[in-house]
Amino acid sequence: MNLNDRIELLLEKVQKAPRYSGGEMNTAVKNWEQAQLHFAFCFPDTYEIGMSHLGMKILYGLINREDWSLCERFFMPWVDMLALMEAENVPLFSMESRRPLNEFDVVGFTLQYEMSYSNILAMLRLGNIPLLSSERKEKDPIIVAGGPCAFNPEPLADFIDAFMIGDGEDVMTELNRVILRRKTEGISREKCLRELSRLEGVYVPSLYDVLYYEDGRIQAVIPKEAGVPATVRKRVVPDLNNTYYPESIPVPYTEVVFDRIMLEIMRGCTRGCRFCQAGILYRPVRERSMEKLIDLAEKLVRSTGYEEISLSSLSSGDYSCLPELIRELMKRMKDQRVSISLPSLRIDSVLKESLEETQQVKKSSLTFAPEAGTQRLRDVINKGVTEEDLLEKVRDAFEGGWSSVKLYFMDGLPTETNLDLEGIADLARKVVAEYFKLPKAQRAKGLRVTVSASTFVPKPFTPFQWAAQDTIPKIREKQEYLKQLLSIKGVRFNWHEPYLSFLEACFARGDRRLGKVLLSASESGCMLDGWNDQFNFEKWMEAFRSNGLDPAFYANRTRDRDEVLPWDHIDCGITKAYLWHEKEKSERAETTRDCRLGCNGCGLQRWEGVCSYANDRSI
Amino acid sequence: MRMIAVFEKSERLRHIGHLDIQRAVQRGLRRSNLPVAYSQGFNPHILVHFASALSTGACGEREIMDVSMAEDVTEKEFLNRMNAAMPPEMQLKEARAVDQKHPALMAMLAAAEYDILVRDNASAAQLTQAVPLLLKAEHFTTVRKTKTGMKDCDIRPLIHELYADGTHIHAILKLTEKEACKPQMLLSALQQLAGMPESAVPELRVLIVRTALYGTDADGKLAPLEKL
Numbered sequence: 108m109n110l111n112d113r114i115e116l117l118l119e120k121v122q123k124a125p126r127y128s129g130g131e132m133n134t135a136v137k138n139w140e141q142a143q144l145h146f147a148f149c150f151p152d153t154y155e156i157g158m159s160h161l162g163m164k165i166l167y168g169l170i171n172r173e174d175w176s177l178c179e180r181f182f183m184p185w186v187d188m189l190a191l192m193e194a195e196n197v198p199l200f201s202m203e204s205r206r207p208l209n210e211f212d213v214v215g216f217t218l219q220y221e222m223s224y225s226n227i228l229a230m231l232r233l234g235n236i237p238l239l240s241s242e243r244k245e246k247d248p249i250i251v252a253g254g255p256c257a258f259n260p261e262p263l264a265d266f267i268d269a270f271m272i273g274d275g276e277d278v279m280t281e282l283n284r285v286i287l288r289r290k291t292e293g294i295s296r297e298k299c300l301r302e303l304s305r306l307e308g309v310y311v312p313s314l315y316d317v318l319y320y321e322d323g324r325i326q327a328v329i330p331k332e333a334g335v336p337a338t339v340r341k342r343v344v345p346d347l348n349n350t351y352y353p354e355s356i357p358v359p360y361t362e363v364v365f366d367r368i369m370l371e372i373m374r375g376c377t378r379g380c381r382f383c384q385a386g387i388l389y390r391p392v393r394e395r396s397m398e399k400l401i402d403l404a405e406k407l408v409r410s411t412g413y414e415e416i417s418l419s420s421l422s423s424g425d426y427s428c429l430p431e432l433i434r435e436l437m438k439r440m441k442d443q444r445v446s447i448s449l450p451s452l453r454i455d456s457v458l459k460e461s462l463e464e465t466q467q468v469k470k471s472s473l474t475f476a477p478e479a480g481t482q483r484l485r486d487v488i489n490k491g492v493t494e495e496d497l498l499e500k501v502r503d504a505f506e507g508g509w510s511s512v513k514l515y516f517m518d519g520l521p522t523e524t525n526l527d528l529e530g531i532a533d534l535a536r537k538v539v540a541e542y543f544k545l546p547k548a549q550r551a552k553g554l555r556v557t558v559s560a561s562t563f564v565p566k567p568f569t570p571f572q573w574a575a576q577d578t579i580p581k582i583r584e585k586q587e588y589l590k591q592l593l594s595i596k597g598v599r600f601n602w603h604e605p606y607l608s609f610l611e612a613c614f615a616r617g618d619r620r621l622g623k624v625l626l627s628a629s630e631s632g633c634m635l636d637g638w639n640d641q642f643n644f645e646k647w648m649e650a651f652r653s654n655g656l657d658p659a660f661y662a663n664r665t666r667d668r669d670e671v672l673p674w675d676h677i678d679c680g681i682t683k684a685y686l687w688h689e690k691e692k693s694e695r696a697e698t699t700r701d702c703r704l705g706c707n708g709c710g711l712q713r714w715e716g717v718c719s720y721a722n723d724r725s726i
Numbered sequence: 727m728r729m730i731a732v733f734e735k736s737e738r739l740r741h742i743g744h745l746d747i748q749r750a751v752q753r754g755l756r757r758s759n760l761p762v763a764y765s766q767g768f769n770p771h772i773l774v775h776f777a778s779a780l781s782t783g784a785c786g787e788r789e790i791m792d793v794s795m796a797e798d799v800t801e802k803e804f805l806n807r808m809n810a811a812m813p814p815e816m817q818l819k820e821a822r823a824v825d826q827k828h829p830a831l832m833a834m835l836a837a838a839e840y841d842i843l844v845r846d847n848a849s850a851a852q853l854t855q856a857v858p859l860l861l862k863a864e865h866f867t868t869v870r871k872t873k874t875g876m877k878d879c880d881i882r883p884l885i886h887e888l889y890a891d892g893t894h895i896h897a898i899l900k901l902t903e904k905e906a907c908k909p910q911m912l913l914s915a916l917q918q919l920a921g922m923p924e925s926a927v928p929e930l931r932v933l934i935v936r937t938a939l940y941g942t943d944a945d946g947k948l949a950p951l952e953k954l
Binding site for chain 2 (some may be wrong): 115116118119124125128129130131132133134136358360361362408409410411412413414443444
């Protein structure tokens with residue numbers, strides 16, 4: 108029986124078979140033989156999550172646009188399918204042509220969150236590819252990875268042959284061209300990796316040695332040979348208007364998490380929230396022009412038939428002509444019954460006008476992210492939002508007919524005390540009060556205030572990269588206290604068990620030695636850790652123990668200023684000195700202005716012409 | 727004007743449920759940019775109806791949709807534009823323009839034709855032997871899953887035509903809004919008559935293909951629904 112028939116038989120027995128069906132609209136069915144380079148785009152989570160991811164759609168279109176390269180999609184199968192595939196010897200297969208993973212020349216993983224790392228190992232294993240980079244032979248594909256977590260590549264250094272750091276649009280094609288030469292010129296795997304390391308923004312971990320002190324801290328990370336860069340500088344696409352963006356994207360049959368057109372209106376953020384890793388990694392801020400966006404929106408509506416467009420960026424409210432953009436999009440999309448939604452509203456954006464316009468098509472719940480309960484702590488994290496701002500926006504929303512509001516907070520932020528937790532409850536109470544201040548006839552029925560608190564995870568390349576995460580017992584204590592405080596009528600409280608955040612903290616700031624922990628955990632069956640019902644904390648702790656490593660060393664330890672951090676050889680454009688300066692300001696609860704209002708000297712000014720807000724001032 | 731169109735739901739899409747197929751058609755119609763009619767109200771949707779929901783797990787060679795048009799278009803234009811807008815797995819085969827007053831397809835539906843492939847040769851042979859037994863019987867009661875629980879159902883009068891051909895079982899079964907014999911019910915009856923254990927259908931490795939939908943013509947005879 109051929110592979111397709113064997114897959115079809117398995118599909119009779121699994122839950123949610125459409126996850127594996129393929130055949131969606133706009134999925135490239137390209138001729139295998141006609142393309143010289145075959146790229147396997149792997150999303151290390153389920154179909155529903157992966158098909159919601161914008162980066163995959165960009166690179167999928169970009170690779171398939173070239174006539175010499177082809178890209179097919181792979182997702183992590185759910186446990187039932189995975190067990191059947193193992194039992195029946197069915198390898199991980201692509202969604203398009205249902206070819207096995209190891210028949211591709213390049214296997215690329217996107218690293219969106221640390222807790223998907225075990226899925227990478229599970230997918231390689233199911234694809235019959237040796238897990239360890241050092242064990243791969245000439246016939247095996249080159250395994251690459253990119254995305255935000257690639258900025259600390261070290262925990263995956265044993266498994267990934269080459270990392271792409273920063274914006275992928277330009278480096279992707281350069282990397283594919285080098286790998287193509289493996290086939291056309293027969294260059295060896297080793298030589299190919301060495302050549303990849305010469306590309307700007309590409310990090311080949313096997314070409315570096317890591318030296319440790321006896322206590323486990325890193326002494327140095329040193330290139331093994333001349334010609335390998337001591338630091339790898341991230342890639343930046345300078346102008347989004349001249350950067351590839353897909354005009355057609357796959358349209359899934361089944362509902363996925365974000366089942367709509369995502370229009371990336373800008374990249375980067377100028378706010379400088381100190382907990383936010385994306386805010387640093389995606390600098391500098393770059394906007395797509397209104398003309399370009401309207402053109403893209405019209406093409407995407409025509410090619411997908413989607414009924415909804417979401418404007419996507421880290422802080423859409425900061426787009427310089429947002430009201431004009433929304434008004435223009437609405438005008439053009441009205442006849443086609445396409446609604447426009449803004450996913451990441453910031454409460455200090457100029458939005459009143461826009462709110463009234465969104466509502467004209469669809470009314471959903473409004474999300475605000477004050478992040479911390481008191482002004483003091485909001486200043487510590489540089490979340491430039493005041494209580495008055497928030498309440499004013501909430502009032503506008505209630506007046507505009509909304510009755511459902513979500514408030515996002517973090518617990519465990521540096522310097523947090525009980526006063527800050529009490530501040531969360533105070534704020535929730537004030538939001539409820541705003542609703543009841545409106546005359547009954549004027550307010551929409553069914554008030555719903557949802558307060559969500561996630562546990563703070565210190566991330567690399569943030570001013571909190573040196574900070575200790577609260578211990579698990581401490582977080583639990585805080586959550587219990589919040590639970591008591593938030594038993595308020597009309598308010599719902601959501602929180603998560605701290606175990607996953609603890610493990611996330613280990614891997615976010617982990618070093619190369621964690622590769623062994625990951626391997627042990629994967630061998631003991633850990634996978635799909637982001638799913639509550641699959642996550643097995645005990646197995647992970649056992650993996651740390653059996654490798655003689657202490658998770659608290661990674662999660663709960665405060666680092667010194669001069670400690671070599673595992674990611675110090677990656678240059679994200681923002682200097683360590685700037686981050687330390689920000690850390691010190693945070694301890695004094697001093698805020699830093701939005702860099703659109705004046706350059707703060709984060710380090711990008713060193714890279715000529717990259718940041719349009721930069722000037723020569725440096726700290 | 728309404729457009730009645732015959733389309734395929736390919737084997738690869740057989741696990742896609744009816745609601746998802748409906749949405750895929752809606753989006754296909756939007757991509758086609760044809761002048762379709764929309765419903766009124768807060769969440770307007772395209773006025774498209776389906777003659778019959780095809781169950782998850784089955785594929786269809788001649789499924790039927792019924793699209794209300796805001797402006798008249800030719801059948802050819804409808805077909806061309808839709809086929810450019812639909813995935814290769816859901817292509818249209820025919821289109822027929824009818825008057826707005828044309829009766830609703832669902833109300834005209836009388837029967838459906840199936841081609842059931844039994845991939846397991848031994849099981850196919852056993853089921854084949856049960857076919858004459860079922861045809862000879864005047865009544866045959868099997869259970870049917872409904873919203874309210876399991877119900878007894880005499881399927882014999884619901885069978886218009888039935889024969890086996892190698893590993894294929896061919897059947898025309900009654901399918902109306904009130905009464906229906908689903909192919910799974912037929913298979914379960916044949917299994918019982920063949921003395922086979924009540925194994926799940928996946929074990930038989932069957933592929934159910936709905937090949938046609940029927941209404942009744944002026945003489946009371948079955949006739950292809952899209953032609954009526």
